[in-house]
Amino acid sequence: MSTDEGAAAHQEALWGAPAETEGAAAAVIDADGTVAGWTRGAGRLLGYAAEEVLGRPFADLLAPTGAARPRHRRGHRLEVGLRISRLAARDGAPRWLASFDPRPDARRRLASERLALLSEASTRIGTTLDVMQTGQELADFAVPRLADYVTVDLAESVSLGAEPLVRLGMDAGRVPAFRRAGVASIHEGIPESLWDRGQPVFVPPASPFTQVLTSGKSFIEPMLRKSLGTWLRCDPERTRVIRTTDMHTVMMVPIQARGVVLGIAVFVRTDNPAPFEQDDLVLAEELVDRAALSLDNAHRYTREHIAALALQRNLLPSRLSGGPALEVGSRYLPADLDHGVGGDWYDVMALPRDRVALVVGDVVGHGIQAAAAMGRLRTALRTLADMDLPPVELLTRLDRTVGRLAQEDADSPGATFAGVGATCLYVVYDPAERIIDIAGAGHLPPVVVSPDGEATVTRIPSGVPIGLGLGHFESVRIEIPDGSLIALYTDGLVEFPTEDIESGIRRLAAALARPGLPLEELCDRAVAARRTPSLSDDATLLLARTGPSGAP
Incomplete structure (x- = not known):
């Protein structure tokens, strides 16, 4: 039956029914007990289209329990009242109107x-x-x-x-x-x-x-x-x-x-x-x-x-140069969207007598405040590095500077400085003596890979984070041959919920123990060695290879 034919059949079947029937949930039953008319309201209530029920026994629409309870097309019984009343006879044949009434319950x-x-x-x-x-x-x-x-x-x-x-x-x-x-x-x-x-x-x-x-x-x-x-x-x-x-x-x-x-x-x-x-x-x-x-x-x-990611990328160095003493490479991976951009930063700075300073740090927290605090810390550290201070004295002054900035912001309504509690690792390489001078403020130790591929996690006094006013920092001086690799990194690269951080550091060291590879390829290997592609925190890696003109 076509749609137009079905509509005509409905109107014909509802002859003799009350005027409001078409808008209600109702059916017209012929003398032989089959469905002769079917309203849209009945279709909405029971789930049947008109063409599915016209000509079928009305009893097929009732639940098989002996009680006059309609059931839905999908099979479940409906808590619906059923009232059947006689319509005016037509051509001598009796007809009935079945009205479905949803009960209050x-x-x-x-x-x-x-x-x-x-x-x-x-x-x-x-x-x-x-x-x-x-x-x-x-x-x-x-x-x-x-x-x-x-x-x-x-x-x-x-x-x-x-x-x-x-x-x-x-x-x-x-x-x-x-x-x-x-x-x-x-x-x-x-x-x-x-x-x-x-x-x-x-x-x-x-x-x-x-x-x-x-x-x-x-x-x-x-x-x-x-x-x-x-x-x-x-x-x-x-x-x-x-x-x-x-x-x-x-x-x-x-x-x-x-x-x-x-x-x-x-x-x-x-x-x-x-x-x-x-x-x-x-x-x-x-x-x-x-x-x-x-x-x-x-x-x-x-x-x-x-916005935080754009701010951070603008504050991080766009180009790194280790001068004639170091070849440098880096990777920065922002945290995923659920956790927000963090406050990782890295830098390479030229010092007098062809020396080079390397730094990696991590500001506590995520978002625009962490990124802005990272920018202020990087600026402060660069200013102190320009004074050619030894690593211990530089961290001591940076600790005082951060404490002062935090106090100034505390005196300004609505302003907070997120730099308090930041970690930092500062390394100075002297190519004349082939020595690295390392000082840390609550940061993870560097990994040093020798020219023959032996990777060592350099143990240093960890110190306390920046800005807490507890700063007592120590440095370690290590002699390294030309062709050595120095790796500075943040915890996002090596820390995972399923294992201790020492395992992550060992995995990083193993990935870097390939002395013949270019730095870019080593950076890729270090990132690929992570246990999971998702990042709950920023991850930063800074690599530097020693040697004349940056060559092993």
Whole structure:
């Protein structure tokens, strides 16, 4: 039976029924006990489309318990009242009207189930500070609980950490770029989606999509119109997929927080014949609101992460030079998004008499404050290095400087200096004597690799971190031959939750025990030797190879 024929059959079957029947959950039963009419309300309640029940025995729709209890298409019994009344006879044949009435306790249970669903959503959506992951979590949660197919598309600015949309203007000449952050379907391979996660998404102009983005209000179309006279005429590819996958009902909900639009979530049903209704839209909006809060937090965190990373990269040296005495190389790996940029820094400074100073440090904390504190510490240390102070005296003065800066900031409302508690390792190499002079402030010891490939973790007095006012520092002088490798690093390179830090240092030393390799390749080996690709803290490595003109 075609759609038009089915609609005509409904109207004919409902002849003699009360005028309000078509909007209620009801069925017309013929004299032989088969279903002759079926309203949309009955379809929403029991899950059957009209063509699935017309002509079937009405008893097939009841639970096999002997009681007059309707059952849902999926098999579970519904707590619904059933009232059957006689209609006016037609052609002498009796007919009955079966009215389904959701009971108050069923309504309460439905409300309770939805509250439980929203409570579960709060633990399943927004588990990370990654906007793309949060978008996928929303899609995964809604399928199949609410829809058969869900997409979450975010404005390009959101995924990049830039300013989100305030809202599309009514006279907007073009639609901003969107990117697919989440997609889920009950069908394997997600045949409904034209775009994979991470890909740019086409948003058709003069469509429900732009209507939602312009108004900031949700859109629902219980019976999706698929004719060429609709907005689909501007989007033939989407039209093709809608028809081939039997999409028949749709909701679109704007993702917005603090008055700005972050994206749009689309809910579709294909296999489930029940059209979306207002209660479904309310539930979808509740889910999206919860996701929007997490997305907004993740977006703001992403922006801060990008700003802190840009600040740190601008404060770190863009080019390192060890002069004629040292060949130098480095790696800096920022912490992942969930943990934020830290305060690692490194530097190489020329000193009188062809000597070279190497430094690696680590500021406590993450974010913009840690990056800014790192910049101040690096500037202070460079100033002290220009005075050509011995390593112990330099760390002593740096400790006092940091303490003074912290006190000055403490006297300024709202200002804090994150440099207190920073660690630092300062090494001076004298090529004339082939000696390195090492002093540390709570930092990990350097690794020295001899020209024949023997790697040694150089034990030094660890000292106390900078800025605590407890500074008593000591230095160690070590003679090393030409062609030796000196490695300074931070704990992010060697510290892992699954093992002690000594094991990580030994793994680093083993990776560097290749004297014939170029420094860039050694840096790559050191990074590859880490136990996990994820970074909960910044990781820094500074390598220096001794020898005339930096050659072994």
